[in-house]
Amino acid sequence: MTPPSAAPAVASKLAENVVHFTRLLRAAGLRLGPASALDALAAAAAVDVLRRGELYWALHVVLVKRPEDFDLFDQAFRLFWRDPLGAAAATAALAQLLPSLRLPRPARLSRRLAEAWHPPRPRGGTAPGERTDRAAAGAALSFSADEVLRTRDFEQMSAEELARARRIVARLAVAPRPVATRRFAPDPHGERIDLARTARDSRKTLGDLAPLRFRSRLRRPPPLVVLCDVSGSMGRYSEMLLHFLHALIAGRERVHAFLFATRLTPVTRLLRRRDPDEALARCGRQVIDWAGGTRLRACLREFNRAWSRRVLGHGAVVLLVTDGLDRDPDPGLAAEADRLHRSCRRLVWLNPLLRWSGFSPRAQGVRALLPHVDEHRPVHNLDSLEALGRALAAPGHRPPHGR
């Protein structure tokens, strides 16, 4: 791991910078451990660092593990190493590497990167050493800070706390309890005899039966459909829930997301972008009624009519995220909620207003919804999101093959 000894001062400076660079990427959200910094050092030592193109690809090769991080790495590299390849060249190289994944280049720096580069706290010089100290201190503090964060309401978080909460949310694992499918898989402890494999095995013995093989039913989580209210009254919650949605969708099949305020917008495909900032920016452009009023009934109705048969097949679990405050309370809301309830395996209502212990269902919309949901849960802080994950993994109230 020792850098070339020809110019020790230069080399140690390089090593320091490589480590800083790795930290910058980690702060920006790339999944890099300490081993990555060592790999990066080794890679930097192995190439001719005076030719910046070589350094770029050497670091790229060891630090970037997922195509969705290409952009972030590119921006970070140009920022940190003062544009070694030139923006155009870098873009062209990226485009050649992965033509199908080439995204329209974001005009601004990714917000994650910007925050990682300029931490929001006031600071003096920009000496790399100082930056390191602060990063290290931050890491040491983060555990206890996370504990406090868990119970704090999203609405009351500072920008920095929100950022940290977002990172925790991105790691939350929420999957509905797997249900039995009609497909079988080999399983030594299975309850059924796998005749096909038994017979195939007995070929070797020509007639003498080989030991019996077994199989059992394959289980997989049912589809998950999330309907998320992004109207003005949801405030900060909807932003955090979008991050939650993004984490839900990334890398999973059979998750569908819809945003609604005055109209319903399907956003599953938009949220499939792996970079949360890009995904959310795309959602923002697509949803024009962002932070407007809520027309709960109209949106549920549209979902029931246009989408329920397309996405609620195969026993889907529905998460309805809303505060239940309908701008124009409508008597038809109960009927739509009932229809939704009867079209899915399980309907869970996530309500940020439920955080107040004194919450009572007074609003008309809330009263209309309540009888038709299987579960009414708070969703206002990290703890409640985690509890949601546990609740979904537990057996539901309704029989598994109901309706």
Added chain:
Amino acid sequence: MDLPRSVEDTGRLLAAGRYVADESLSTAVFLALRLGRPLLLEGEAGVGKTEVAKVLAETLGRRLIRLQCYEGLDAATALYEWNYPRQMLEIRLAELGGEAGAEGRARLARDIFDERFLLKRPLLLALEPDAAGPPVLLVDELDRTDEPFEAFLLEVLSDFQVTIPEIGTVRAPAPPIVMLTSNRTREIHDALKRRCLYHWIGYPDAARELEILRLRAPAVAAALAEQVVRFVQRLRAADLFKLPGVAETLDWANALLALDRVALDAATVDATLGVLLKYQDDIDKTAGAPVVAMLAAP
């Protein structure tokens, strides 16, 4: 029979099988035949997706091979399976017959993987040569199955060949005519869609629906058929959870025929609404005054 040579030809061919296709559907079918690509038909239940394949097989004189999809469909049910019980029986019989020695064993090993012991399922059948020409393979209600099967199907549809380890590769002499249908209870994966031509079958307009009724329920009097179509078309404009399809229209016309009605009246419609609408909410919403209004409107 030869494949149609133009869009009009295709329309005529389908019409000969009593299927009333509009120009867009004829074009889709024509292109699927001409380009040799699978045709994915999507649409609401009861608009005649499956019927396209049936009529096509019938009018072209080809064999229709149908693979009905369901959740958990696997290669053993869709492609082939060895008949294990028979194989084992054969082995026991060989033992009883006293055929011993290395030579006997080798022959036995060869024999039990003979085609006699192969249970051919629809996909394999569709790859076999047929005297009448390549068969029509109908993969029905693809949305009912799951993603792993889709991936498997994609593989078969791209090569039209299947390798059975014990026998070898089965390759279709000419690719079958493939029709896939989906009720859209979930989205078909993009990769499979990309392989196929795609056509959405919507509800027919009044003129076409009347023509369908005339061809498929010829016993229904012209005046009644007209009334039926007008009512159903109005019903489709209403705000319902599940709109009636063409199949429901035909059922309803036949139901009215069975009741010996020659004209629609509100009481009859109310009594037979369950033939058209299959959700209680929808029936509640429609029965009574709305029916009267729909019948009365010019």
